[in-house]
Amino acid sequence: MLYREALNKAIDESMAADESVVILGEDVGRYGGSYRVSEGLFSKYGEKRVIDTPIAELSIVGNAIGMAIAGLRPIAEIMTANFSLLAMDQIINHAAKFRYMSGGKMTIPLTIRMPGGVSRQLAAQHSENYETLYSSVPGLIVLTASNATYAYYGLKEAVFLNDPVVFLEHELLYPMDMEFKEIKNFDPFKAEIVKEGKDLTIITYLKMRYDVLEAEKELKKAGIDAEIIDLNSLRPLDIETIANSVKKTKKCVIVEEDHKTGGMGAEIAAQIQEHCFYNLDAPILRIAGEDVPIPYNRKLELLSIPTPDKIVKKILEWKAKNGI
């Protein structure tokens, strides 16, 4: 199943199951969504439930919050994560705060979907994901979908949660054909152990999952049996799964596409040392994007983010340097 088809299926089934579910955003209706995620929904559910909006992100989220307060379950789509900066006041100052400001009288069952990350030569203003920013905001739930299975189940859960969810997708994943697994008792906040291993733990999420899996083949040849964890949920963070793995392997590597400074990896590393400092047999290694605005030039673009060969190289260097 294509990643975008899984998202489409989740929205379609949610809308069929509950009349209060609506979607809104730029080009989500007649055009079918800029990544074809809402394809076919306009003709099926009509313009009152599949709403094309003006190019005004603040109003997309503002309107969605109003709908949520009034009893709908809106799914707002931001065309690309960089544009969500324009909606930041509504997301952080309103969506995340209303439940608390109203003493629990108001809930905001809102899902804000946005694709982001480094795609192919979209340059600095269209290549970020802001997962670190959103994960630092109390009152928000931040989910990342790296695969069709989680995209389907995770989005369905997000729609029916009573709190605002920022649902992060990656632009390179939409056309990918992925295995779809049926899951009973799905927990959106649980990290997935993609591969078990005993020598070291690699923590990752979103598109980096595939770069790590590619790198793992080389690591295996070098005799390293790595455990790979895909976080799925960045807020709340499934520190239990992370800590259990690190307690087992004693070594941890975090791979993220986002800029290194103040990135998700920094937060995860801090939490690991809070939970299992005395189990660590080596400094935690962060493999992350460089601290530069993402370049347009394809070669420079690839140099600015982790790639499978860079992941292998950095892990081997780190192992040798630390004598482990």
Place this chain on the structure above:
Amino acid sequence: MEYKVIMPILSDTMDKGKIVKWYVKEGDFVKKGDKLCEVESDKAIMDIESFEEGVVKKILASAGDEVPVKSIIAIIEPVKSEKLKVKNEKKDNQSKENKKIQKEKKEINIDDIINSIVSQPQYTEKGSASPAAKKKAAEYEIDIEELQNKGEIPKPAHLKDIDKVIIKKYFTPKAAKLIKEYSLDINEFKLNHKIRSDEVLSYIKQNSIPKITKLTPNQIAVIKNVENSIKKPTFFIFEEINIAKKEGIKLTALIIKALSLAMQKNPLTRSVLKENKLLTYPASNISVAVNRDDGLYMCVIKNAEDKTLEEINEWLKEIKTKRLTIEDLSGSTFGISNLGMFGIERFTALINDKDAGIGAFGKMNEGEIKVTFTIDHRILNGVEAAKFVNYFKKEIQNV
């Protein structure tokens, strides 16, 4: 300019080499041609020699390590003998010079990684250890700093270093050897007394734990060879031949000589298949199953047709103990195996490598030997093989 010793490619199938032992240590002075270390490939064991005169500055792979080909295993700093005295003072400067600008490359280059590591500063403060190592050391009352001062564990210490100390502390040397051989988890034992080998043995027996022996590169190559052999479409020719023994000449030498002459009359027995082509070689190069102290090898005698019986006899003696090179193990087109000396009447053998066939020789019985030829039908058909066997039978009468 420093000279980097790399793991050489000793055969076309070799992708890793195992360092068997080092003849030199860091700080040693070596001359051109001096042996540095012994390397085991998938086919043979060979010495690596120094191409430069100088001081061994760094050894980057220890004995027992398997290293990918072309990676750096040692660094030699070329110096004239008189400069030797100042080598230690120069060390710090050298490490600065070594720093290289790391280039981003598409290919994963192990060399670059090792290079960058040589010049990395290490954490060398007293008592430095990972949190996990410190925790475990405290649990077993191990003084990390003291052991580091004695040079028994490295700085910084990691779990694996502490585990070694624990094994030394709680297990007798014999018991420790068993722990390693059977890859046992030391936490399975109550660590409150010195554990002897009989305690470990009874644990092994109770839990029926297998001993794990890693195959040598040669054993792995043999397995690959025989597996390939089984895929070949073969047929057998069963024969009995008469041989007159000659004083002072091994029976195998007689067989090699006769076979080499018969091979000269049949070009197909001097041929190998390669990508829909038949490569026919001029010489009779014969692979011979040789039982050596380090294992059974298919050693190749080259140009056997031009050699005298005495020369072949001498080759058979030498090859038993000689240090084997790639040359000794490749280039054959036909093989022989002789189990007569073990009292075996008749057997069939698997074709070696790319050979066209192999002759399996049983024991001599009143001047008669039972021989079975296994023939690769892709190279020789029944008629060709029959003719060849008849040539051989004729030649063996004349040698």
